[in-house]
Amino acid sequence: MKSQDKSEEKGKIDGEAVEQENRNLRWLRFQTDLLRAVLYQDHALSLEDARRLVQEFRRRVLQVFPGQDHTFDLILLPRFDRILRERWGQGVDVIQ
Numbered sequence: 001m002k003s004q005d006k007s008e009e010k011g012k013i014d015g016e017a018v019e020q021e022n023r024n025l026r027w028l029r030f031q032t033d034l035l036r037a038v039l040y041q042d043h044a045l046s047l048e049d050a051r052r053l054v055q056e057f058r059r060r061v062l063q064v065f066p067g068q069d070h071t072f073d074l075i076l077l078p079r080f081d082r083i084l085r086e087r088w089g090q091g092v093d094v095i096q
Contacts (some may be wrong), residue, residue: 023027024064032076039083047088054080054092 032090039050054077061072081091 027064028061031060032079036079039080039087047084047090049086050084051092052087054084 033061038045038053057069057080058072059079061076062069067070077092085091
């Protein structure tokens with residue numbers, strides 16, 4: 001295989017990886033916004049159900065972005081915790 005062919009194939013693979021990462025990030029933004037809306041607007045939702053939703057969301061995010069536990073806990077978890085504290089006076093507690 002020629003050097004140019006290898007370079008073109010590598011570029012194609014890199015491009016596909018970038019596209020997949022962009023899809024994953026769009027999914028994360030959409031799902032984050034959706035969960036925030038549910039936590040704010042679903043008046044039938046209990047605190048325990050809200051906590052379970054956040055825990056399940058964390059599990060799904062870590063399936064898409066393995067090894068990003070710390071990032072989730074640092075960036076997204078405080079947002080959900082704030083919503084729960086505003087609505088129920090209690091936060092997410094510790095999620096594992």
